[in-house]
Amino acid sequence: MTKNRVVRLKNRPVGLVTRDDFEIGDEELPELHDGQILVKSQFISLDPAMRGWLNDSKSYVEPVAIGDVMRSYSAGIVEASRHPKFSVGDAVTGMFGVQQYAIVDGREALRVDASQAPLERWIGGLGMPGMTAYFGLLDIGTPIEGETLVVSAASGAVGSIVGQIGKNMGLRVVGIAGGPEKCSYIVDELGFDAAIDYKADNLNEALKEHCPDGVDIYFENVGGDITDTVFNHMNLGGRVPVCGMISVYNATKAPPGLRNVRSILVNRLRVQGFIIFDFAKRYGEAVKALGQWHADGKLTMREDVRDGGVDAFPDVLNMLYSGENNGKLILRL
Ligand SMILES: NC(=O)c1ccc[n+]([C@@H]2O[C@H](COP(=O)([O-])OP(=O)(O)OC[C@H]3O[C@@H](n4cnc5c(N)ncnc54)[C@H](OP(=O)(O)O)[C@@H]3O)[C@@H](O)[C@H]2O)c1
Incomplete structure (x- = not known):
């Protein structure tokens, strides 16, 4: 009988997660039923949202329940199939959880072409x-x-793309990142026009220098002081896609809110949150465009x-x- 190594949530973390917040152990795999596939995961995606x-608390998905397998995106290979659309050996991705093996309904898996790009x-x-x-x-x-x-x-994963x-x-693209290695990577290897090291530079002065015509779009990934400072430089009619705010995900008390609300008013900014699931019906469009840029050498990806x-x-x-x-x-399994 195949053993499955599984990570289950034991208790709700306070601040950064610790090993003690999870129960990690070996479990028996249940039987495969009609419509299901058995996936051996090879890679687990680590996403900032996992902490949330x-x-x-109220969010865009139900929290992982105590005792449940930790939720994750994963990529793996089908080892057994009772679903007509999947065969043994197929490369698939899906929300398979932090475990070596997953048994899922075939409708929850997406077949991918591992010859086009590494799994x-x-x-x-x-x-x-x-x-x-x-x-x-x-x-x-709306650029x-x-x-x-x-x-x-x-x-990072999202920002670099x-x-x-x-x-x-x-x-004109200006990236904000931590440290000289990341800053030279985005300019020298990804072709950004400029990089600002928020850990070393004066962000306000650097934005003045690198955004001489102001900022039309601020793609928000971090929240906190960086947001307030970038808002000082927004142009009339600017847009702010609010993708994430990693600086507060591990906060143990309520972090200070956005102070520069005045910039939203005077610049008539459109500040709009979004979750990738909102675009589920159009995933195919994105994968096609990303794949084409990647094949044409116009999109570098680093894992x-x-x-x-x-x-x-x-x-x-x-x-x-x-x-x-x-x-x-x-994480490689
Ligand atoms: N809305 C959605 O559907 C959606 C989907 C995916 C991801 N996201 C969000 O997108 C953002 C980026 O995610 P990712 O997967 O691409 O991660 P990532 O950028 O590959 O990794 C996270 C990076 O965040 C930076 N960071 C960490 N703490 C920070 C802080 N206190 N202040 C400033 N920067 C900090 C670090 O880079 P530095 O070394 O440069 O600080 C770190 O490498 C996250 O906020 C995530 O929640 C949203």
């Missing part, structure tokens, strides 16, 4: 983070050629793949909040 899924990329730039960048920038940011785009967490799509759309199996999940997740990841953070 552990809080018992892990289908949970990165060609998967959920890439699609988030695509819809967030194009639909919510016009020649405008200036500022994106935070700019070297946002900036490159921005360049493909003819925008940061860590080893350690499911047991390493809590420690690897925390790398997102310390900025230790360089690109899309993935």
Whole structure:
């Protein structure tokens, strides 16, 4: 009988997750029923939102219940199938959870072409983070050629794609990232026009220098002080796709709110939150466009793949909040 190594939520974390917040152990795999597939996961996606899924508060999805398998996007290979559309050996992605094996309804899995790109990329730039960048920038940011785009967490899974799509759309693109390595990566390798190291530079002065015509689109990934400062530079009619606010995901008391609301008023900003699920009916469109840019050499994607199996999940997740990841953070099983 195949053993499954599984990560279940034991108690709700306070601040950063710890190993003690999870029960990690071996379990028997149940039998496969009609319509189901057995997937052996090879890669688990680490996403900043995972921390929010552990809080018992109103959100866009139900929290992970105590005792449930930790929710995650994963990529793997079908090992057994009782679904007519899947065969053994198919590469698939889906919300398979932080576990070695998953038995899921075939309707919950998406077949991907592992000959077009490495399997892990289908949970990165060609998967959920890439699609988030695509819809967030194009639909919510509504870019016009020649405008200036500022994106935070700019070297990460979502931000790096946002900036490159921005360049493909003819925008001036300025990225905000932590540290010299990430800043040179986005300019030298991804083609951003400028980078600002928010840990070393004076953000306000740097925005003045690198955005001489002001900011038309601010793609928001981090929240906190960075947002207030960028709002000082927004142009009339600017757009702010609110994608995430990683700086507050581990807060143990209510973080200070946005102070620069005045900028929304005087500049008539459109500040709009979105969740990738809002675009579920159009995922195919995004995957096609991202795949084409990627094939044409107009979209570079970088994964940061860590080893350690499911047991390493809590420690690897925390790398997102310390900025230790360089690109899309993935756990290899
Ligand atoms: N709306 C949606 O549907 C959706 C979907 C996917 C992701 N998101 C959001 O998109 C954002 C980026 O996610 P991702 O998956 O692409 O992660 P990522 O950018 O690959 O990794 C997270 C990065 O955030 C930065 N960061 C961490 N703490 C920070 C802080 N206190 N202040 C400023 N920057 C900080 C770090 O980069 P530095 O070293 O540069 O600080 C870190 O590497 C997150 O807010 C996430 O929740 C939203």
